[in-house]
Amino acid sequence: MSACRAPRRLNRRRVTLLAAGAAAASLTLSACGEGASGGSAQTQFVQGKDGIDTVAKAERKPVPELSGETTTGKKLAVADYKGKVVILNIWGSWCGPCIGEAPNFAKVANETKDKGVQFIGINTRDAEKSQAVTFEEEHKVPYPSLFDPAGKLMLRFPKGSLNPQSIPTTIAVDRQGKIAARSIGPLTEDDLRKMVDPLIAEK
Secondary structure: OHHHHHHHHHHHHHHHHHHHHHHHHHHHHOEOOOOOOOOOOOOOEEEOOOOEEEEOHHHOOEOOOOEEEEOOOOEEEHHHHEOEEEEEEEEOOOOHHHHHHHHHHHHHHHHHHHHOEEEEEEEEOOOOHHHHHHHHHHOOOOOOEEEEOOOOOHHHOOOOOOOOOOEOEEEEEOOOOEEEEEEEOOOOHHHHHHHHHHHHHOO
């Protein structure tokens, strides 16, 4: 009997891996491009004219568990920053729009860190940490990034939520650890501030 069960276990494992791979591939296909967005029964969000989707405070959903090693080999968990406004930026060193928006993120991160704001990157699709570190050094990125070469962290966001749908994507998390806003694609400095400033002002 055990000889018959082994292939079934193997098949189930193979199906699980294929499903995860297909989900990750969907993000790869939309990399550095615009993704679709829309409301759902799970999270009722409003799509702004400036491309920033927002959620009313009472309807926000918790950010999923996001933790791991940074590009410099340190341990980091987003949950440790509860009580701060957290700005998550999904990026890759290979992504042209990510390069274009990097100075905006560095500037706003430096100017808001004393206002209770923590920027955290999620680096994806870079095969080696050294590629990400070189990017961070060249663009003077002042905040840490989780190293997520396979895109597994992005898959933790529930369907229907303000989840990442392309690279770059920026997600704003309020002081209670709930997803408040999302922007798909690169951000100007002004648009980034439109995401950050209302959350700083929230009580």
